[in-house]
Amino acid sequence: MQATGQRSSPTGQRTDRSDGTPPLTIRPATADDGAAMWDLAQGAVDDNSPYSYLLIGEYFGDTCVIAEREGDVLGFVTGFRRPDEPRTQFVWQIVVGEAGRGEGLGSKMLEALVDGPGPGTPADCLEATVTPDNAASQALFRSFARRRSAECVETVLFRREQFPVDAGEHEPEVLFRIGPWPDRSD
Numbered sequence: 001m002q003a004t005g006q007r008s009s010p011t012g013q014r015t016d017r018s019d020g021t022p023p024l025t026i027r028p029a030t031a032d033d034g035a036a037m038w039d040l041a042q043g044a045v046d047d048n049s050p051y052s053y054l055l056i057g058e059y060f061g062d063t064c065v066i067a068e069r070e071g072d073v074l075g076f077v078t079g080f081r082r083p084d085e086p087r088t089q090f091v092w093q094i095v096v097g098e099a100g101r102g103e104g105l106g107s108k109m110l111e112a113l114v115d116g117p118g119p120g121t122p123a124d125c126l127e128a129t130v131t132p133d134n135a136a137s138q139a140l141f142r143s144f145a146r147r148r149s150a151e152c153v154e155t156v157l158f159r160r161e162q163f164p165v166d167a168g169e170h171e172p173e174v175l176f177r178i179g180p181w182p183d184r185s186d
Helices: 031-041 050-059 105-115 135-147
Strands: 008-009 012-015 024-028 065-069 071-084 087-094 127-132 151-156 173-178
Touching: 024 105, 031 050, 031 065, 031 071, 031 087, 065 105, 071 105, 087 105, 105 135, 127 135, 135 151, 135 173
Parallel strands: 087 127
Antiparallel strands: 008 012, 012 024, 024 065, 065 071, 071 087, 127 173, 151 173
């Protein structure tokens, strides 16, 4: 889905702004993005090893996106297609760095992720888990559902008690299941 002022390019979705800001490109992730994803994730989301981001870019790059401007990574979405439901895109992490805030970058990346080339079959549902205290992510996914004219069902996927004791007081993870959205053409 391209909004007004956007043009496609071979590397991904570009957003050109009339205010002179360099264009934003949203493209599939690669292993070369692993270090930048790890850097952005520090302090923003649950800790993962740098190795995990290299693996994500290498093996799941077509179900993840990177947002960049002039070669600088501003944000990313990591995820995968559910093996039992290949038309369902699961979002594992979404991060927007300081330099990318205020542009609706999270929404743009989600749209590019589900409308992009993906792994062969188009996505017609999106899932993500969100903790009850993460109001920003809840708003992002509810807004995505409204833009898609799709139902958003929220259920607890993982209870607090399921997390290891040494993980601290981890909140429950609420599954947001959005879709299917209408008017999806194959």
